[in-house]
Amino acid sequence: xxxEEFRATRALTDDDxxxxxxxxxxxxxxxxxxxxxxxxxxxxxxTCWDVLAVRPGSxxxxxxxxxxxxxxxxxxxxxxxxxxxxxxxxxx
Numbered sequence: 001x002x003x004e005e006f007r008a009t010r011a012l013t014d015d016d017x018x019x020x021x022x023x024x025x026x027x028x029x030x031x032x033x034x035x036x037x038x039x040x041x042x043x044x045x046x047t048c049w050d051v052l053a054v055r056p057g058s059x060x061x062x063x064x065x066x067x068x069x070x071x072x073x074x075x076x077x078x079x080x081x082x083x084x085x086x087x088x089x090x091x092x
Contacts, residue, residue: 064079
């Protein structure tokens with residue numbers, strides 16, 4: 001299992017949630033996002049992203065586990081891609 005924690009620089013939006021679910025779909029790793037005492041699995045982010053209540057300054061934790069291609073290596077790649085997308089600045 002891989003774990004990364006960071007402070008959000010902006011609020012999570014419905015568009016972000018869909019983009020993050022798309023990133024997660026590229027991997028077999030199980031990705032979970034936690035913030036403000038709630039957790040959501042990445043594939044369902046587009047339908048329940050708002051329960052995380054991510055705002056600027058919110059602590060966000062992401063875990064990746066159980067990847068298959070190859071084990072362990074995929075989890076590292078998955079968390080790196082997912083967190084990088086999550087932390088991208090807003091496009092103007």
